[in-house]
Amino acid sequence: MAVDLPLIYLLLAPLLVLLPLLLFASRRSSSGVARPPPGPWALPVIGHLHHLAGGLPHRALRDLAQRHGPLMLLRFGEVPVVVATSPAAAREVTKTHDPAFASRPVGPMSRLWFQGSEGLVFAPYGDAWRQLRRICTQELLSARRVTSFRPVRRHELQRLLRSVAAESSSSSSPRPAVNLTELIAAYVADSTVRAIIGSRPFQGRDACLKLFEDLFRMMPGLSLPDLFPSSRLAVLLSREPARIKRCRREMLRIMDAVILEHREHKAAAAAKAAGGDGKEDEDLLDVLLGLQDEAGSQHPLTTDNIKFVIIDMFAAGSETATTALQWVMAELMRNPRVRHKAQEEVRRALSGHREVNEDALGSLRYAQMVIKETLRLHVPGPLLTLRQCRTPCRVLGFDVPVGTTVLVNAWAIARDPEHWEDPEEFKPERFDQESGAGAGGRDFKGTDFEFVPFGAGRRMCPGMTFGLAHIELALAALLFHFDLELPAGVDAAGLDMAEEAGITTRRRDDLLVVANTRVPVPAE
């Protein structure tokens, strides 16, 4: 959801060779504003890209902010970038001047991808975005709709739990370890795909998931053409345009087939069950196609809009929730005290039950604190999703030039010792409201700017309830059914928590656990 970050490392080497050519070809202009935010020294042509080399971008940007302040002006190639690294700066960008920063930057590669039919995530701020956003919050991702997907979540959860039970059932010694990273990724992806396009098997499901994987690596990229939008040479030298065109062609072909299948199914269901509204197994694509058929909208929903909204739902929803749940489980394995406390709470709340029921999740106060603390330490999209300055604006007393890309370093803000006690420690109790703990009242709903894993303001994440439903359910069920341990020889305190560079901050290593079944997983 943020930038195509791994490319930074690949870019620096060829850029040094291409420097003179690009210098000649680029038509960069200076920021030309009265009081620009400060920033570190820049190189000709590549600007500040070299400051990001060798580390993870959110960490490198945090280190720079410690030297240059909570609002910095950088340049990535030709692109001016402002980085906000304090709650006050985040508040000004996402709340005080929300309308000024309510658009997303769309570079040449994104334009090639969307070709004028943005979905929601990259839609320019305006009436068409407003309409899609309303559809998303009221129709696709409302609490009622999220509840309607309970059977899908339950089914996918059972598959996850059965896989854990089966893979660890061997009596061999040492007990085999289960790869929780992979199983969690499959659980969230399958459940999300089923909610979006339904449970009926469709040809190309695997190809579709593979394309999404490719997409995460590409969109929106720090590719040569995105860094040097005025340079034709950059487009000629880059392999990115060809990759994007291929991926787009394939993805739209699959979407066409899925939409056709949905229309045929709907027509057949209507013919068979005259009188019924056929809404009981409605997926998000059905909802969108239904809205398209309704006349009278100011911005009619085109089939291309629908395709890109569907792509957005999966791209924005699956990777983030997967990353968050993987970190929840990794932190629990690293902190046995917290794991046992959360487990006691779950087993107490569900004593006498055979399985976890979503109705019980609301009473799991400690589990909620564990999730909050994980989202604080491991913000899934550490730099949120890019914003763009639409109108001249002053932030923290500095002028932000129109057209500037704006990053909010939510990861750094959530670990800032000025705002968090022992910020590097995993302490769910800090969110305990009843104990009067320091951060007790803080929440991630977009009003506490020290803690904005879902962003804030009008572009804030509309899929929070949908994402949390997957995380809460799997966390409770894994603790309810299994006693989890690290494989022999792996020490909890020494568990490697390194992050991988990418659109989200996934854990670099797979999480392997040994699972002892305490409450058998019910048969199908």
Ligand code: HEM
């Ligand atoms: C733990 C899970 C999730 C996290 C941490 C997360 C985080 C975010 C963030 C940081 C943004 C950008 C906010 C901003 O610019 O201020 C965002 C936007 C968005 N998210 Fe999520 N998200 C999650 C789950 C989901 C899910 C499950 C869906 C849908 C199924 C979803 C759909 C979207 C969409 C459509 C946007 C763009 C909204 C717009 O531009 O108007 N997200 N998300």
